Amino acid sequence: MTDDQKIIEEAVLSDYKWGFVSDIESDNAPIGLDENTVRFISAKKNEPEWMLEWRLKAFRNWQKMTEPTWAHVQYPKINFQNIIYYSAPKQKAQLNSLDELDPELKATFDKLGISLDEQKRLANVAVDVVFDSVSVKTTFRETLSRLGIIFCSFSEAVKEHPDLVKQYMGSVVPYTDNFYAALNSAVFSDGSFCYIPKGVRCPMELSTYFRMNSAGTGQFERTLIIADEGAYVSYLEGCTAPMRDEHQLHAAVVEIVSHKDAQVKYSTVQNWYPGDKEGKGGVYNFVTKRGICLGDNSKISWTQVETGSAITWKYPSVILKGDNSIGEFYSVAVTNNYQQADTGTKMIHLGKNTRSTIVSKGISGGKSNNSYRGLVRINKKAEHARNYSQCDSLLLGDKCGAHTFPYLEVNNKSAKVEHEATTSKVGEDQIFYCNQRGISTEDAVNLIVNGYCKEVFNQLPMEFAVEAQKLLAISLEGSVG
Amino acid sequence: MLSIKNLKASIEGRQILTGLNLDVKAGEIHAIMGPNGSGKSTLASVLAGRTEYEITEGEVLYNGKNLLELSPEERAREGIFLAFQYPIEIPGVSNATFLKTALNEIRKAKGLTPLDSKDFLVLMKEKMKLVEIEKSLTSRSVNEGFSGGEKKRNEIFQMAILEPTLAILDETDSGLDIDALRIVAKGVNALRSKDRSFVVITHYQRLLDYIVPDFVHVLYNGRIVKSGTKELALELEDKGYDWIKEEAEVQN
Numbered sequence: 001m002t003d004d005q006k007i008i009e010e011a012v013l014s015d016y017k018w019g020f021v022s023d024i025e026s027d028n029a030p031i032g033l034d035e036n037t038v039r040f041i042s043a044k045k046n047e048p049e050w051m052l053e054w055r056l057k058a059f060r061n062w063q064k065m066t067e068p069t070w071a072h073v074q075y076p077k078i079n080f081q082n083i084i085y086y087s088a089p090k091q092k093a094q095l096n097s098l099d100e101l102d103p104e105l106k107a108t109f110d111k112l113g114i115s116l117d118e119q120k121r122l123a124n125v126a127v128d129v130v131f132d133s134v135s136v137k138t139t140f141r142e143t144l145s146r147l148g149i150i151f152c153s154f155s156e157a158v159k160e161h162p163d164l165v166k167q168y169m170g171s172v173v174p175y176t177d178n179f180y181a182a183l184n185s186a187v188f189s190d191g192s193f194c195y196i197p198k199g200v201r202c203p204m205e206l207s208t209y210f211r212m213n214s215a216g217t218g219q220f221e222r223t224l225i226i227a228d229e230g231a232y233v234s235y236l237e238g239c240t241a242p243m244r245d246e247h248q249l250h251a252a253v254v255e256i257v258s259h260k261d262a263q264v265k266y267s268t269v270q271n272w273y274p275g276d277k278e279g280k281g282g283v284y285n286f287v288t289k290r291g292i293c294l295g296d297n298s299k300i301s302w303t304q305v306e307t308g309s310a311i312t313w314k315y316p317s318v319i320l321k322g323d324n325s326i327g328e329f330y331s332v333a334v335t336n337n338y339q340q341a342d343t344g345t346k347m348i349h350l351g352k353n354t355r356s357t358i359v360s361k362g363i364s365g366g367k368s369n370n371s372y373r374g375l376v377r378i379n380k381k382a383e384h385a386r387n388y389s390q391c392d393s394l395l396l397g398d399k400c401g402a403h404t405f406p407y408l409e410v411n412n413k414s415a416k417v418e419h420e421a422t423t424s425k426v427g428e429d430q431i432f433y434c435n436q437r438g439i440s441t442e443d444a445v446n447l448i449v450n451g452y453c454k455e456v457f458n459q460l461p462m463e464f465a466v467e468a469q470k471l472l473a474i475s476l477e478g479s480v481g
Numbered sequence: 482m483l484s485i486k487n488l489k490a491s492i493e494g495r496q497i498l499t500g501l502n503l504d505v506k507a508g509e510i511h512a513i514m515g516p517n518g519s520g521k522s523t524l525a526s527v528l529a530g531r532t533e534y535e536i537t538e539g540e541v542l543y544n545g546k547n548l549l550e551l552s553p554e555e556r557a558r559e560g561i562f563l564a565f566q567y568p569i570e571i572p573g574v575s576n577a578t579f580l581k582t583a584l585n586e587i588r589k590a591k592g593l594t595p596l597d598s599k600d601f602l603v604l605m606k607e608k609m610k611l612v613e614i615e616k617s618l619t620s621r622s623v624n625e626g627f628s629g630g631e632k633k634r635n636e637i638f639q640m641a642i643l644e645p646t647l648a649i650l651d652e653t654d655s656g657l658d659i660d661a662l663r664i665v666a667k668g669v670n671a672l673r674s675k676d677r678s679f680v681v682i683t684h685y686q687r688l689l690d691y692i693v694p695d696f697v698h699v700l701y702n703g704r705i706v707k708s709g710t711k712e713l714a715l716e717l718e719d720k721g722y723d724w725i726k727e728e729a730e731v732q733n
Binding site for chain 1: 529554557568570572574578579583584586622639
């Protein structure tokens, strides 16, 4: 191994910076999962009967399902009876102002860098924070409600907007969809709900911050975003989890519905605890994210920066039903140490003149494995559908792996589908060139990797792009000897 | 400024430099010429600190410091600049970002405060004129999609920004048309000063019409076999290298 390789290897070994545990009393469900657990969760949340029924149907369905094994990831079998399915921080039921927030909780948010007050208001971001299982506070609610925008926790939506929830929940990701979606549907604890009415352009970025805290808990949040005709919204999602030796399970569901002429932009910076250098601990991230471009000329755009989790299993997808609708997927996935990522997208073209773009950048370091898995399906009636896919893999060092699994199903002759894939290594020549200009190897790797991801970072809202860059730097940081 | 004594270097067991001696004083321009495979580019790489080369003997002092003990980035921060024969592409990183990062690293090492974007822009504009570089070149990714001439001009542009003490130009003239050559030479000449030295590695006398050296050395089989003034370059142009080779064989 050359010196450069050694340095690169060291550079990708870094410590997780968000590994603190908040000492907050929490209100847990008993360990394990049966119908009573589902009933417990539903009761805890004072849910209406129809919601409980839906959960139970999902649960019974889940019991008949088996875990998927097709992903290019390896992990010991999960004991689903050894997980706490509900954990809420204990505190007063309703908060009227931020001052009432548990100071410990507030301190946690400050550590995470999310201030719920003026700073964020100035930054024009409305935040909903999901801590373990419960949505804590949604800022900016009033401003938004004047425009008819609903942005609240999922639990609240169930109570206050049951018609919308009933109409859309499960319409994009039904509980029969897959093992983890079914599990989520049975035990989901909270999440965010967002509705943008006809013709309204949401004036600020909406943001949700997820954090797992209690030991042995799973987090099962559920997000539902609906953009009515001609509406626009940009939605951000951030995640962190404390360092723990045991694996934590995260199985979320995100559903997006984009009506005629509507646009939804969904950006994620995922930074769950990836486990330590030996691969101990870390979050199992099994997520189902899907959007449907229901109406003509609608658009859904996913941008994700994935740096965390021991295992990532995630395929944000778009069903292009409306004519002329557009689906986009921009992804940066970084794996390091023993992390495993199997991520990509599905673009299902149903309508005429539908277009999709896929840009995936995988970066693997340490002994990690990074896979892109993508499906582009052009259905019979999708005249003149177009897809462009670009999948690039970057290897740092020589013990990691990059894999690409592109699936193509074209059933209409007028379709145009392009696929490009590259695999490269951070070149010693590039590093030396930087060195010769006075830049250290560590900074050089950062610079080169950031340049490599630029296409995707450009898609992120400004504030998030900066955060993503910092995150990337931290993920790649290490002690250069 | 630079003192090389009996330098021997090899790569993959093959001896390339076989006892090279060279002294460069502040403000001097030294041209290094020589036939293919004589070790010219190896000398440049060894001075810049490429790790593939093994130094088997000899010493290199730079401003009194043992250069061979320094890492490539430390050498750069001490004021050594190598204009690459084949400049490297870094996709997605703008030339401006790259240079600002580099400059601020060098400034930090000198105990200076980093330049903010505004000041850097001012500096960049000033230096752009020097090498007749268009603005678009600074916002494009480092060397990506640059023509051969643009790459070489970009090296000189970087040199102008980083203001090194010792600049090594490794065949900067190769692949340049006469106009580009003139621009590159103009840039180098503008940077000439009594505190700055140049080692200009070239195949052709042509460049030395524009950048007039104080000394010309001929490198053959890994060491300097003949030194002279700029007239030596003209003589080489006229007669080729064979007579040098013969002389060297006789000496052995």
